[in-house]
Amino acid sequence: GAVVSQHPSRVICKSGTSVKIECRSLDFQATTMFWYRQFPKQSLMLMATSNEGSKATYEQGVEKDKFLINHASLTLSTLTVTSAHPEDSSFYICSASTRYEQYFGPGTRLTVT
Amino acid sequence: GNSVTQMEGPVTLSEEAFLTINCTYTATGYPSLFWYVQYPGEGLQLLLKATKADDKGSNKGFEATYRKETTSFHLEKGSVQVSDSAVYFCALSDEGGTSYGKLTFGQGTILTVHP
Numbered sequence: 001g002a003v004v005s006q007h008p009s010r011v012i013c014k015s016g017t018s019v020k021i022e023c024r025s026l027d028f029q030a031t032t033m034f035w036y037r038q039f040p041k042q043s044l045m046l047m048a049t050s051n052e053g054s055k056a057t058y059e060q061g062v063e064k065d066k067f068l069i070n071h072a073s074l075t076l077s078t079l080t081v082t083s084a085h086p087e088d089s090s091f092y093i094c095s096a097s098t099r100y101e102q103y104f105g106p107g108t109r110l111t112v113t
Numbered sequence: 114g115n116s117v118t119q120m121e122g123p124v125t126l127s128e129e130a131f132l133t134i135n136c137t138y139t140a141t142g143y144p145s146l147f148w149y150v151q152y153p154g155e156g157l158q159l160l161l162k163a164t165k166a167d168d169k170g171s172n173k174g175f176e177a178t179y180r181k182e183t184t185s186f187h188l189e190k191g192s193v194q195v196s197d198s199a200v201y202f203c204a205l206s207d208e209g210g211t212s213y214g215k216l217t218f219g220q221g222t223i224l225t226v227h228p
Binding site: 001004032034041042043044046049093095097101102103104105106107 | 117149154155156157158159202214215216217218219220221
């Protein structure tokens with residue numbers, strides 16, 4: 001089946017620094033990629049939708065200047081959390097879609113100290 | 114807006130027990146409904162889906178029926194195995210029968226099966 005990878009799987013950063021998370025579709029080209037955030041014991045919340053070569057579409061309440069999304073190619077999207085603060089600590093999950101199905105990455109655990 | 118509510122977990126069962134995880138939804142129109150499973154350390158995987166009322170999705174012994182009258186999509190399995198231990202997510206999409214678009218997820222239910 002289709003595989004989506006995320007890197008890193010875990011990251012710890014200091015408050016005020018920025019951190020970049022990569023999402024790659026390994027064996028297919030994705031028309032669209034999505035970024036989700038998951039809080040403990042809560043559902044996945046969609047943060048933004050990105051298409052290759054276009055600006056990302058952010059969900060209501062998500063700060064686009066804080067969560068920068070770059071969709072450089074049909075197999076790579078990156079999420080940069082800028083000036084991270086402890087409240088940004090969370091589990092971030094990406095997914096990549098073909099025309100028919102959405103495939104999910106394993107997630108990245110971000111801890112901001 | 115759309116929303117999905119799952120029964121709270123965690124759920125702990127013995128091997129070969131019967132499993133039900135409840136899922137109800139609120140949506141405008143006629144959404145498609147999905148169950149995803151997340152095994153430890155892996156990404157979410159589509160387990161089964163149903164695209165219209167009274168459809169039954171099934172896979173790996175799991176089943177769920179799209180009940181429009183009760184706005185429900187409960188997941189069932191007659192005899193669980195230790196290997197079924199995972200987190201299960203109910204989800205919906207109002208984008209035409211596939212899972213490629215925006216998904217609204219329930220909060221997830223942790224299932225642990227003991228030998």
